[in-house]
Each structure stands twice: as structure tokens, then as C-alpha cells.
Amino acid sequence: MRRLVEICGDENVFWRAEDLLVWEYDAGFDRRPPSAVVLPGTTEEVADVVRAAHAEGASIVPRGAGTGLSGGTIACADAIVVSTARLRRIISIDRVARIAVVEPGVPNLAVTAAARDVGLFFAPDPASQRISTIGGNVATNAGGPHALRYGSMTNHVLGVELVLPTGECVRFGGEVADLPGYDCVPFIVGSEGTVGIITKVWLRLLPLPEDVRTFVAVFADIEHGARAASAIIASGVVPAAMEMLDRVTIGALNAAFEVHLPADAGSLLLVEVEGLREETADWATSIERILRKNGATNVRSAETAAERELLWKARKLGYAALARIRPNNYLHDAVVPRTKMPDVLREVNAIAERYGYVIANMFHIGDGNLHPVLLFDARSQPIDRVMEASAEILKVAIDAGGALSGEHGIGLEKNHFMFWVFGPEDLDAQRRGREAFDPDGTMNPGKVFPGGDACADIPTERTKRALAEGMWV
Amino acid sequence: MTTAFDTTGLERCIHCGLCLEACPTYKITQLETESPRGRLHLMGAIADRRIDLSRSDATVLHLDRCLACRACEAVCPSGVPYGRLIEETRAAVAQARGISPLGQLLLWSVSRPWVLGAMNAVLSISERTGLRRLARRFLSPRLRRLDALAPPVGRPQYRPVQVESPRSSVALLLGCVMRASYGDVHTATARVLAHFGVEVVETPDQACCGALHAHAGNKEEAIRLAKRNVAAFERADVILVNAAGCGAHLKSYAHLLEDRPNWAARATALASRVRDVSEFLETIAGDETFGELAMRVTYQDPCHLAHAQGIRAEPRALLSRVRGLELVEMANADVCCGSAGFYNLAQPDYADRLLEPKIDAILATRPDAVVTGNPGCMLQLAAGLRSRGREGIPVLHLVEVLDRALETR
Numbered sequence: 001m002r003r004l005v006e007i008c009g010d011e012n013v014f015w016r017a018e019d020l021l022v023w024e025y026d027a028g029f030d031r032r033p034p035s036a037v038v039l040p041g042t043t044e045e046v047a048d049v050v051r052a053a054h055a056e057g058a059s060i061v062p063r064g065a066g067t068g069l070s071g072g073t074i075a076c077a078d079a080i081v082v083s084t085a086r087l088r089r090i091i092s093i094d095r096v097a098r099i100a101v102v103e104p105g106v107p108n109l110a111v112t113a114a115a116r117d118v119g120l121f122f123a124p125d126p127a128s129q130r131i132s133t134i135g136g137n138v139a140t141n142a143g144g145p146h147a148l149r150y151g152s153m154t155n156h157v158l159g160v161e162l163v164l165p166t167g168e169c170v171r172f173g174g175e176v177a178d179l180p181g182y183d184c185v186p187f188i189v190g191s192e193g194t195v196g197i198i199t200k201v202w203l204r205l206l207p208l209p210e211d212v213r214t215f216v217a218v219f220a221d222i223e224h225g226a227r228a229a230s231a232i233i234a235s236g237v238v239p240a241a242m243e244m245l246d247r248v249t250i251g252a253l254n255a256a257f258e259v260h261l262p263a264d265a266g267s268l269l270l271v272e273v274e275g276l277r278e279e280t281a282d283w284a285t286s287i288e289r290i291l292r293k294n295g296a297t298n299v300r301s302a303e304t305a306a307e308r309e310l311l312w313k314a315r316k317l318g319y320a321a322l323a324r325i326r327p328n329n330y331l332h333d334a335v336v337p338r339t340k341m342p343d344v345l346r347e348v349n350a351i352a353e354r355y356g357y358v359i360a361n362m363f364h365i366g367d368g369n370l371h372p373v374l375l376f377d378a379r380s381q382p383i384d385r386v387m388e389a390s391a392e393i394l395k396v397a398i399d400a401g402g403a404l405s406g407e408h409g410i411g412l413e414k415n416h417f418m419f420w421v422f423g424p425e426d427l428d429a430q431r432r433g434r435e436a437f438d439p440d441g442t443m444n445p446g447k448v449f450p451g452g453d454a455c456a457d458i459p460t461e462r463t464k465r466a467l468a469e470g471m472w473v
Numbered sequence: 474m475t476t477a478f479d480t481t482g483l484e485r486c487i488h489c490g491l492c493l494e495a496c497p498t499y500k501i502t503q504l505e506t507e508s509p510r511g512r513l514h515l516m517g518a519i520a521d522r523r524i525d526l527s528r529s530d531a532t533v534l535h536l537d538r539c540l541a542c543r544a545c546e547a548v549c550p551s552g553v554p555y556g557r558l559i560e561e562t563r564a565a566v567a568q569a570r571g572i573s574p575l576g577q578l579l580l581w582s583v584s585r586p587w588v589l590g591a592m593n594a595v596l597s598i599s600e601r602t603g604l605r606r607l608a609r610r611f612l613s614p615r616l617r618r619l620d621a622l623a624p625p626v627g628r629p630q631y632r633p634v635q636v637e638s639p640r641s642s643v644a645l646l647l648g649c650v651m652r653a654s655y656g657d658v659h660t661a662t663a664r665v666l667a668h669f670g671v672e673v674v675e676t677p678d679q680a681c682c683g684a685l686h687a688h689a690g691n692k693e694e695a696i697r698l699a700k701r702n703v704a705a706f707e708r709a710d711v712i713l714v715n716a717a718g719c720g721a722h723l724k725s726y727a728h729l730l731e732d733r734p735n736w737a738a739r740a741t742a743l744a745s746r747v748r749d750v751s752e753f754l755e756t757i758a759g760d761e762t763f764g765e766l767a768m769r770v771t772y773q774d775p776c777h778l779a780h781a782q783g784i785r786a787e788p789r790a791l792l793s794r795v796r797g798l799e800l801v802e803m804a805n806a807d808v809c810c811g812s813a814g815f816y817n818l819a820q821p822d823y824a825d826r827l828l829e830p831k832i833d834a835i836l837a838t839r840p841d842a843v844v845t846g847n848p849g850c851m852l853q854l855a856a857g858l859r860s861r862g863r864e865g866i867p868v869l870h871l872v873e874v875l876d877r878a879l880e881t882r
Contacts, residue, residue: 014506018529021518022511027489039503066505067490085503105503107494131493256550320489323551327484379484 003052004038004080012039012086023081026068027128029330029383030412032458034061034075039083043161043169043199046082050197051167053080059442059454060165062193064105064133069331070405071412072140072192076446076455082197084135090114091200098205099158099175104135104198108142111203120205123150126407127316135198140409141190145241145315148366149274150206152407154189159202162188162195165438174202187433192409193444195437209274212240213284214308217296221266222246222361226342228294229269229365233338235290237283242366243270243315248325248375249362256321259314262298269296269365270315318362319373326358326375330386333408334397338368347396348372355389357381369406370397384463391467394420410448412461416468418450478565480520482554486513492545492555497809498538501826506535509545509555516562526569533566538823540813541688542776547783556781557728560687567690576689579815584681584698589653597626615821621856622817624654624848631656633673634663640670643753644709646702646723649681650848651716658848661876662715662750668879669757673713678705682714684722687729688814696733699726703739712743715750715872717775717847718814721782723747749778750872751846755787758794763875764882767797770874771838773831773854774807775847788846788871795878801838805830812853824853832857835866843868 004013014020014037024033035058040046053060059079066073075081087103090110094100095118100111108129111122125144126132132142138160143152150156159173172184188195219225225244232239245253245268250261261268269291273283284301291299302308314321322329336344345361352359352374363371372393376386394404394417404414404421418427431449435441446454446461450468455461492509493499499508515532518524524532539559546555572580582588599605609620631647643666647659663673683698703726706712714720724747730740772792778784785807792800811817811827835843835854843854843866855868 011502012504016531018515018518018524018532019506019535021523022505022508022514025488025514027487037505065490065493066488066510083503083505085505088503128489128491131490256552317491317550320487320491320550323485323487323553327487329487377484 001036004036004049007045007048007052008038008040012041013037023063023066023075026066026071026073028069028071028411028413030071030074030458030460032074032076032455034081035078037081037083039086041086043087043163046087046163046197046199047167047169049082050163050165054166054442057442059445060197061444062135062139062197064136065107065131067128067132068136068140068409068411069333070140070409070414072409072444072447074412074455074458076412076458079445084133084197087199093118093205095120097175098207100203100205102134102201102203104133104138104201106134108132108134108137115205116208119208121208122156122203122205124153124156127319129316134201134203138189138198138201139192140407143364143369143407145243145364147407148242148364149238149240154186156204157185157189157201158204160185160188160198161200163197163199165196165440165443169199190409191434192411192448194434194448195443211277211280212272212274212308213280214302214311215269215271215284215287215291216261216300216302216311217269217271217291218262218265218298219267219269219295220297222345223342224295225267225269226345226365228291228296230338230341231290231294232271232287233366235286237273237286239271239287239366240274241270241272242364244268244361244363244365245270245315245318246361248358248360249318249322252321252324252360253314253318255324256317257310257314259310261314270311315362322360322373322375325360326377328376328378329360330374330376330390332370332372332390332393333405334394334402335367335369335406336397336400336402340400340402341365341368341370344370344396344400344402348393351389351392351396355385357386357389364406367406368402383460387460387463388467391417391464391471395471412447412455412458413464415446415448415452416450416465418448420468420472478520478561480516480558480561482552483513483517483520483558485551485553486510487551488514489551492549495544495548497540497542497544497811497827498823500808501823507538512536512539513553513555513558516558519562519565526566533570536562536566538820540776540809540811540816542809542813543780544776544807544809547780557725560690563688563690564692565690572689572691573819575818576815579818580686580689580691580694583649583685584683584694586649586652589649593624593626593653596623600626618821619818621859622852624650624852626654628655629657629660631659633675634660634667636667636670636672639672641710642672642674643711643713644676644706645673646682646712646714646716646719647679648716648719651719655848655851655870658715658870658873661870662713662872665754665872665875665879669754671757674709676705676709680705682719682722684718685814687722696729699729699740700736702726703730703736703743706743707739710746711753712747713750713753714747715846715870717749717778717782718849720747720749721777724782749782749784749787749846751778751787751791752784754875755790758791761794763791763795764878764880765796766874766878766881768841769799769801769839770842770844771801771803771835771840772806773803773810773835773843773845773850775845775850776807776809776813778846779807788844791871791875792844795874798874798878801840803834803838805834810850810853810857812849814849817853828853828857832861836861836863840866842866842874844871844874846871
């Protein structure tokens, strides 16, 4: 501990039990305080901290803003949390090369804002973008509504500087494309803090589109909305984003923001196209036609930039607004093939009904990334049952040929379910890849891979493991 | 020691963290302990008895470092009533550990107009005789700070303005510091109102609003003062307030008195008639302009106007009614300046760290004056400008600007 204080200064090291409580959570459900928290202010400090921890055999959990939903930053095995929150410098924005070089603690939206000043933008836009950090976005391979057209983080990270578990600082990729040798960048993107601590990121920026058009289409129910969404994709038009909101969500958004969505709608589609003015005009016409042909009772387009921003604000902050209906919510992240979506949605709603939870749906319908949210009150409804319902939802998605997670990461939340989608050989190969970077397993132990005991002292972790192992036949 | 307190609304915090970037103390530290989400979690831990307040100095420090600016509440999609929760928590802290002697002294003085008046007189005499300047040399840094942040002396007292055949009438909350040290802002308020045919009726029994007491955890005194004001303003159709902190607090009387059977309904009725002066003027001004004032100004949103009352557009709209006045927005105009009641005395280190970027943002707009709507902000910003040798840039209350503009008509 003294060594950590020497490296980072007294005010950036925490070890009192009462202080550590505020690092026992993320935005999900797992809770466990770390044994210490340290906030280095430079890459060199990160490396010194990692070396000091390594010398003591201590495990490390990297953490950004703690907005994750999958327990990826919850400290298992008495680990030390190394927060990147103070590493928040935008080092450079190169307008000509269209590259931003940033530290990991920079909030996603700050990159977007800085890029906009020079006529560029940064595409990944997770709903948490006001606060979630680039480091966390890289670690979880975050997406967001606009991933439909632009892809997730992995398509936008050009290079990474990483402090390895032994304290060496290495760099992969950077300004120049096509470096020879293994391309480690895509391996590090989505590695959830298990291979090292990211200390610098090279990001791809894109030119701002000439024109943006945003539509809100009203449907009588979810199925009509889902059918219209499929029809748009089938037509060959690729919207920049396409989001579905159900009735429960609409109510919460209207209560939280002055967004005035039609309260009697069964579902809404939020569709956005971006491009050259000539293109968007054509797309807008065909999208509106498809929406109406598939049962849209009303199609409205955002008239002003302010109106468009309000719609997106409501959509992106909508997850938290659901707390106005029930204080707790469990947000899922499964991805299913688009063709199976209506069936899966029906089954998911049936599960919620069977368990007696209100369910809200607000998700990236364009790429089949479902976000069913179970709404409940933890004071009267036990979390174990919510997790049981959640496991059933996951099973429905996997049975339909889907994936466990679209963008939130596996973390501690879904690690034990990994064998539902990967065979033992697949998992073993992934494990060996991780061990190449972290042979002692001290980086974010207990995460991503199933079956480990590192986090067995967390009650919710034990519950999920029992469900994962018990439900699979 | 029991630490039971009302945690209604705390359960709504889903730990999403959307409040973090809005929080001034998180912004300067990047520490979860100094963030709204962290503080809410600590409140929960106190309520669940995972933290024992009487022994947890660190927790109390994190709670004390909260400005109660309520910027977090304004951005919270879940609707967590942060302002109310921090007040409840501070009352629990005060119960478990008492209020600091400096805090007690300040609270005792502000609710007694004669004390403030006497202090003002003493300071005024020592100022004129040069005694204050002399004394400054021997003061401890802490007292020198107190001196630098003391309300101004020698500004004229409030003088009611006569209105012939008034169109309507309002009551004006005179307050504590405003009454003792900014009487001329009240006079300017009355003159601007008179221009629109609105008369200020006297409300002799009114008291200090009690906001500082509630923020510091002295709930009992806050309730006593609230009752006095509920009774005093009962007959007023509109209660005007020109101090943002007081206005926000009067509007929350309904909550403060909700479990007092004889008072709850009366408090709710009163709260619904409270208006900030900018809110009121913007509704009655119609198409009027406010004369001419060739001036370049920047506007600081008082936290308890912007975040607690949601009033951001009205003061700016009023300024735009002054011909020749140019409003240049500073960066982060709605981020707290660090005044926050007597935070600048209780947490000097943090208050200075907040004030520095604020003064930078102000100076970057190269203003002739800074405009705001709360005495605490006026004091803090003036002290900040003075410390940079820029006392030539005055800090004005919005109504002072409007009053000066009207004089030119």
C-alpha cells in the first residue's frame, strides 16, 4: 500500500473499507469491494502500479467509469482496482489523417465533441457515451445504435498501448496501417481487461455526413414494427441506426424527457439515414414507403437538429429512465438472427409474464441485438429469481442460433454461460490466447471464462453458475 | 447512535453513472468517492448500517464535499431526488456528530437580522477607519478567507418604491444576507417591478428562508423558519425571490413540512406561488424591451436556479431584451462556482479548485461585467476576480442590469 501511495500520491489511493464501498458496484448487479483502489495519472504510473502489484502477486481489475453492465470491473479475489479515470487527455486529433489519439479515461462523447470541431466524428456511440470511457469501450468492444452502419469498436480502433501484467508497456498498431506480424489489436478489443491495462488508443475518425434524416414510425404492436424493420434491411438500404421502443419504454421516456412520443403506440421504430443529400433523399422516400406498407400508422421526421438530438437523448438515456417504473432493472444483451427476432421477442415476453416481471424492450433491431429489460423491485422481488428468468431468456436466444452478448461484454455476468455457445476446444484456444499475455492469470481474474472459482465469494456469481450448469441439457 | 433517515427515492439509483460528468467535484477529482453515485451509495450504506456515521470520518468528508448544487439531479433520468437525500443525510450526520462550531455560528447569525445588521455596522466602521485593512495583516489564513468572502458593506439599504395605481402586487422575500448586504438589489427589483406597474407589498413578519440550515443538517431550525414564512406570506398571491438558493428552498417547503399536519397543505400552497424574479419578469414583460446598455456580459447560472428550479432560459431572455447588451456565453456556465452556501469557508481547497476554471471561463469571454442571480455566487465570483486583480469587472445581479437599462429610457 505504501508503494502505491508513493507512486500515485495519497489522494489517489484508497484502502479504508468505507471508501472501498463506492467501488463495489458497476451498473449491473454483482457487488464486491476491492482490497484497494488506485488512480494513476500517467502511463508510467500505471506501469509502476502493475509492477508493484505483480511483485506482491496481487490481482488487478482495470476500471473506467464503472458504467458496465456485466460485472467486468467488479473485483474478485481481493484484487486491486486500477482506475483509468484520471487518464483523460485527448492527446491529438489529426484532421487530415482522421485519427484521434486518446487516453483510456476520456469519455466517449468527449472524443465525438473534439472530432466535430474539425468536421469529423467518432462512430461508436453506446447509450452510455456521455460517461463511459474509451478504455471501457475498447475492453467490451462496445457498439451503440450506429453500429448498424459503422460496426462496433473493433472497426474503429487502429492501435493500442497496453501495460502488460508484468509491467512492460507495449504498443500494437497506431497511425500507420498494415504493420507486419500478428495483428493483436482486434484481439485486445473485447478482451475485457484480461490481457493488460490499456493506456493509449488510436481511434479512426470519419467525415461528418452531409445529411442526416431521422424518422419515428408508429406501429400498433411490436410484431408490425419488427416486420417493417426486416423489410427495410431486405430492401438493401442500410440505415445508420434502427431502434425499436415498446410501449412500456415509451411511457418511461415521456415521463423522463419532454420528448412527447405517442403514448398509445404499440411500438416505435427510430430510423436514421446518413449520407450525401442525393442519397438520403432517395433512401428517405423508400424507407417511408416501406414503413407505411408494413403497417406504420404514422411516420414523422425530425424537423430540426434539436428535435433529432432530443430523440436520441431519450433513446440513449432511456435505460435509466426505466427506474421510474420499477426501481431495479435487469438489462439483457443477446443477439439473435434477424429472421428469428419476432419469435424470440414473443418467447421473451412470455418468460417475463410467467415470472411476473414488467418487461421493457428498447433495442438495436437493425442488427438483431435485443435488450429486453426485466423491471422489478429488489426490496420485494429476490434477485435469484430475476437471474433465473434471465437465464431462460439467454437460452431462448441461444436456441435460436444467437449470441450471449452484442456489446455489453461477458464479464462476471455471463461467463458461466460461455459453454452454451463455445465448445471446450474453442474455449481452450481462447484461454491459451489470454495466457500468452497473462500467464499468471492476475489480470481481471474470474471473468469471461466459465467454471473458475476466483469470484465464487460473490453470491450472484454462484447463483448464475448454478443456473448455467443446471439448465444446459 | 441511530442513523435512521428518510431514504425515499434512493432505491431509484441504478448506478448507471450518468450523473458523474455533471458533478463538479467528480470533474476536478475523477474520484468515485466525490461523485453523486458514490455519495448515494454511501447514503445507502449508512441507512443499511454498513457505515457507522459516528466513526466514519472519511464518509462524512465525502458527503461534506458535496456542493448540493443538484446538477446530478437535473441530468438523472431515473429521477433520484438527490437534493432531498443529501439534506436528509446531513440531518442524520448533524444528529450523530453535531454541526461544526463555525457552521453553528454562521447559521445562528443568518437567521437573526439584527446580528447581521450589527456585523455589517462593525465591518463598515472598521472599513472606514482602516481598521479592517490593518486587521487583515494579523489574521490567520482561515480568518483572512472569511474576511475575503464576507458580504460587502456599505451598499445602500432596501428602500421600498411607491407605485401609483398598481396593476398587481407581489411580496418580496428579503432574506438574510440579501437584506443585510444587498439592500440595493431589492430596491432595483422593486424599481423594475414598478416599471411594469407591480407593487411590492411589505411582509413584516418574514424571516430568513432557512435554506442554509437545511443544507447543513439543522432541520429543526429550518422547519421553524419555514413555518414563520408560511404564515407571513400566506396572503401574498406571488412571492418573489431574487436569491436563487432561497427560491429553490421556498419551493421545497412542501416537502420540509409534509409530516406536520397543520402546515403541509399551507406549505404546498405557498410553494406553488413562489417565483424567481426572472421567471416572473419574463412572464409579465410581454413585448417590452428594457432600454439600452452598451455592455458585454457573461451569465453564470446559479445552481439553485438552473438545476433546482430549471430556470435557464428566462434570465438570458431578459438580458436579450436590453438593447446594445451583448451576452457572451462562458464555457460551463451552469457548473457550480464553489460558493454553495458556506462551502467556500468549510471546504476551501475544493472551492478554490472549482473557482479557478470558473474565473478562467469568465475572463475568456472578456466581459465588462458578470451577471448572475444569487448572493453566494456574487460573493464567490467577485472574490475570484479580485484574487486575479480583475476587480474592475463587476459582478451584477440580473435585476441590477435591468434596472440600469431602464434608467436610460
